[in-house]
Every structure is written in C-alpha cells, then in structure tokens.
Amino acid sequence: MSNQIERFEDPGLPEHIHRNADADPLAEKRAEKQVAILFLLSALGTVLTIASYIFMKSDQYVYFPVMGSTNVQQLFIGLGLTLATLCIGLGAIQWAKKLMPDQEVIAERHEFRSEEVDREELVATFHDRAGQAGIGRRPLIKRTLGLAVGLVGLSPLVLLRDTGPLPGKFFETTNWAAGTRLVLDPAGTPIKPEDLEVGAVAQVLPELPAGTPRTLENIGKDAVLLIRLRPEDFNLDPERLSWTYQGIIAFSKICTHMGCAVALYEQQTHHLLCPCHQSTFDVTRAAKVIFGPAARPLPQLALMVNADGYLTAKQPFSVPVGPSFWERNSANG
Ligand code: FES
Structure with a gap:
C-alpha cells in the first residue's frame, strides 16, 4: 500500500496543470457555451436529416468530380446524420475536458474484493462525483444535451420508414x-x-x-x-x-x-x-x-x-401472399 502511494508521489511525475475553466469563471462560461453550441449543432443535424427525408425529392442527382452522380436527398441525409453524431461526440469531449472535475486521485488497488467500507465509500464517491459533474448546476448544457440526444434518436425511426411499405x-x-x-x-x-x-x-x-x-x-x-x-x-x-x-x-x-x-x-x-x-x-x-x-x-x-x-x-388469391408472421389467419392457405 505505502509503496503504491510512494509511486504516485514520485517527483518525476509532471506537475498537474490546472485548466483555465477551473480558475476563471469567464473561461468556464465560454467553455459551457462551446459545449452548448455543439449540442445545438447536433440537434440541427437531426432536423436537417428529417427535413431532407420528408421534403426533398428522392430522384434528384448532382454530379461531383470525385463522387460521380450523387443522390441529393441521400447526400443531405448523410450530412445531417454526420453533423448530429459528430457534434454530440465533440460536445461530450469538450465537456469532459474543460468542465468536468479535474483532480488527480490516488486509487488504492486491491487484488481481491475490496473491504466493505471501501465499497461503500466508492458508491458515495460515485454519487458525489456525479453531482460534481455539474449536470444539475449547468442547465444550459443539460437542456441542449437533452435536445440533441432526444432528437438524434428520431433519425433511425424516420429512416426505418424508408425500408419499404408496411408489409x-x-x-x-x-x-x-x-x-x-x-x-x-x-x-x-x-x-x-x-x-x-x-x-x-x-x-x-x-x-x-x-x-x-x-x-x-x-x-x-x-x-x-x-x-x-x-x-x-x-x-x-x-x-x-x-x-x-x-x-x-x-x-x-x-x-x-x-x-x-x-x-x-x-x-x-x-x-x-x-x-x-x-x-x-x-x-x-x-x-x-x-x-x-x-x-x-x-x-x-x-x-x-x-x-x-x-x-x-379464376379469382384473386384468397389469402395474402408472402411471409405469414404478421398474418392474422395463418391457418389457411
Ligand atoms: S424463407 Fe423460405 S424457408 Fe425461410
């Protein structure tokens, strides 16, 4: 145990550099806005995806020298999905790098099951850190993240409809x-x-x-x-x-x-x-x-x-053709 602590206290370790956002409230606000903007861009990407699917014609093509003839609707759906997923990821990274707690901790490692008291402490620490992550204190991030995550889930639903008519x-x-x-x-x-x-x-x-x-x-x-x-x-x-x-x-x-x-x-x-x-x-x-x-x-x-x-x-088919897993009356052929 004491050996582990000594290793962390090795003077060879680089000194911890504190972030601007930890010391400067203005920098913290700036970082918060950056994260919120990324989440908003993600939400816009989802709106672009859905709007492209609903409002654009599916038979229009444009020629690009590298890509050749490209379907315009598919292009915009792709761009929207890319924007939605990329910005949600970038927003989360920025949030973690600039705003989440930045402390170096010494974790004592045990080979076997931890002591009960340590386990309880871990659970308490987890809840504490979850609180410190600041989701409750940062309503702007909370709202924009909720918007981005909520909307990004809609894209697959819309695209599912594109797999064909209901059987x-x-x-x-x-x-x-x-x-x-x-x-x-x-x-x-x-x-x-x-x-x-x-x-x-x-x-x-x-x-x-x-x-x-x-x-x-x-x-x-x-x-x-x-x-x-x-x-x-x-x-x-x-x-x-x-x-x-x-x-x-x-x-x-x-x-x-x-x-x-x-x-x-x-x-x-x-x-x-x-x-x-x-x-x-x-x-x-x-x-x-x-x-x-x-x-x-x-x-x-x-x-x-x-x-x-x-x-x-002599007459049309007397029962629907095709797979029967949705058929109401599968006993008759
Ligand atoms: S589709 Fe014919 S046996 Fe499965």
Missing part, C-alpha cells in the same frame, strides 16, 4: 384478378394448358393492361409457379381440386416463412423447396408444409381457361 397492406393485394391471363416471365407470352408437359414448371405473372408498368415490387408479389402433374397425383379437397386445370396447379412463389423465392421443384416427390431455410411444400396437397419453419402453405391461385383457350386466374 401487412403490401401483400394484401396483387395484380391477380378474375380473368387475368397468365403470361410467361419474362417474355410476357400468354400460356395455354398444352404448352406445359407433365412434370414441367413455369414462372408466370399476371397480364397487365397495356401501358401499365410492371414494377419490381409487383413482380415479387405477383410471381406464381405453375406446375403440371398427372390429375391422379393430386390429394386435394373438391374445392382445391376445382382450382386446378387438367393437372396444372399454381402457387404463389413467395415463401410463407420469410419471403424468399421458392424455386426448387423435385419432380419425383412433387415437393417445392425454399432454398433459404429449407421449408418444403407438398404440391399434391395444396402446398402443405411438410418440413421447415414456414407456418402455412403457399397460397394457391385458382385457374381456369378462357374462351380463347388461355390459362387465366
């Missing part, structure tokens, strides 16, 4: 309607039953009215797998059997677990496999889940043939 509504509708023709993806050719041999699989999309753009989002949720079996292979109830046409059956291609594309068809077993987490669906039993984490079958699309002999949807 519950998004998957409730597709472009499939009664009478919509099935067209081959990506050619857009309408398909007749005789175009599919037994054992064949095709990915199809709904035919859209002329001039209607096919967005990537819609391709995802509209995608349907068309599979042709022998009619006697099916093990379906009468209603689901009526949704097939001459051994052709159609299912949504989006896995009901997490939304991956169900892309593997085993012709021998009539199983559809999702490559992401190995959910396996039995085509002969209306895509019943026979393995894996999916909670419900792939939605089945009811088929018929129109007057020209082309395969069409």
Whole structure:
C-alpha cells in the first residue's frame, strides 16, 4: 500500500496543470457555451436529416468530380446524420475536458474484493462525483444535451420508414384478378394448358393492361409457379381440386416463412423447396408444409381457361401472399 502511494508521489511525475475553466469563471462560461453550441449543432443535424427525408425529392442527382452522380436527398441525409453524431461526440469531449472535475486521485488497488467500507465509500464517491459533474448546476448544457440526444434518436425511426411499405397492406393485394391471363416471365407470352408437359414448371405473372408498368415490387408479389402433374397425383379437397386445370396447379412463389423465392421443384416427390431455410411444400396437397419453419402453405391461385383457350386466374388469391408472421389467419392457405 505505502509503496503504491510512494509511486504516485514520485517527483518525476509532471506537475498537474490546472485548466483555465477551473480558475476563471469567464473561461468556464465560454467553455459551457462551446459545449452548448455543439449540442445545438447536433440537434440541427437531426432536423436537417428529417427535413431532407420528408421534403426533398428522392430522384434528384448532382454530379461531383470525385463522387460521380450523387443522390441529393441521400447526400443531405448523410450530412445531417454526420453533423448530429459528430457534434454530440465533440460536445461530450469538450465537456469532459474543460468542465468536468479535474483532480488527480490516488486509487488504492486491491487484488481481491475490496473491504466493505471501501465499497461503500466508492458508491458515495460515485454519487458525489456525479453531482460534481455539474449536470444539475449547468442547465444550459443539460437542456441542449437533452435536445440533441432526444432528437438524434428520431433519425433511425424516420429512416426505418424508408425500408419499404408496411408489409401487412403490401401483400394484401396483387395484380391477380378474375380473368387475368397468365403470361410467361419474362417474355410476357400468354400460356395455354398444352404448352406445359407433365412434370414441367413455369414462372408466370399476371397480364397487365397495356401501358401499365410492371414494377419490381409487383413482380415479387405477383410471381406464381405453375406446375403440371398427372390429375391422379393430386390429394386435394373438391374445392382445391376445382382450382386446378387438367393437372396444372399454381402457387404463389413467395415463401410463407420469410419471403424468399421458392424455386426448387423435385419432380419425383412433387415437393417445392425454399432454398433459404429449407421449408418444403407438398404440391399434391395444396402446398402443405411438410418440413421447415414456414407456418402455412403457399397460397394457391385458382385457374381456369378462357374462351380463347388461355390459362387465366379464376379469382384473386384468397389469402395474402408472402411471409405469414404478421398474418392474422395463418391457418389457411
Ligand atoms: S424463407 Fe423460405 S424457408 Fe425461410
């Protein structure tokens, strides 16, 4: 113990230099203002982030020689976030360096658990130092820090909204309607039953009215797998059997677990496999889940043939397509 104290009292240690803010009230006020300004800049950065997200157009670009073509909205969101986080950090550093207690202390170190009295003293010291940090005595810093920290937490919330539409509504509708023709993806050719041999699989999309753009989002949720079996292979109830046409059956291609594309068809077993987490669906039993984490079958699309002999949807999907973790009625496929 005494050795440790002697080491601290070694005359070779540099003399402690006291800060201006400790001795000069004006310097202390100046430092306090600097910290407050940094916290205010942080708050402004957050406001810039949110305002850029809400008010700026997302399709405007500007060219910079080094960065090339840059999205203006993303640029301002980035600048705002940088300002918000950088200034909050700089403010905290300035506060610690210029205003928080600046005392050299000798800490006695014990190899094992401290004496009870030392532990109590530590807790008391902690509370004491917390008081000395001055958050209570410095209302300006307290308020600006509260503003900066409170606002900086809003940015992730706003940006979260940018991850896409809320899934519950998004998957409730597709472009499939009664009478919509099935067209081959990506050619857009309408398909007749005789175009599919037994054992064949095709990915199809709904035919859209002329001039209607096919967005990537819609391709995802509209995608349907068309599979042709022998009619006697099916093990379906009468209603689901009526949704097939001459051994052709159609299912949504989006896995009901997490939304991956169900892309593997085993012709021998009539199983559809999702490559992401190995959910396996039995085509002969209306895509019943026979393995894996999916909670419900792939939605089945009811088929018929129109007057020209082309395969069409008999009706829209009867249940939402896609992952089922938010679905209210996951028992039905
Ligand atoms: S997304 Fe298909 S099994 Fe997980």
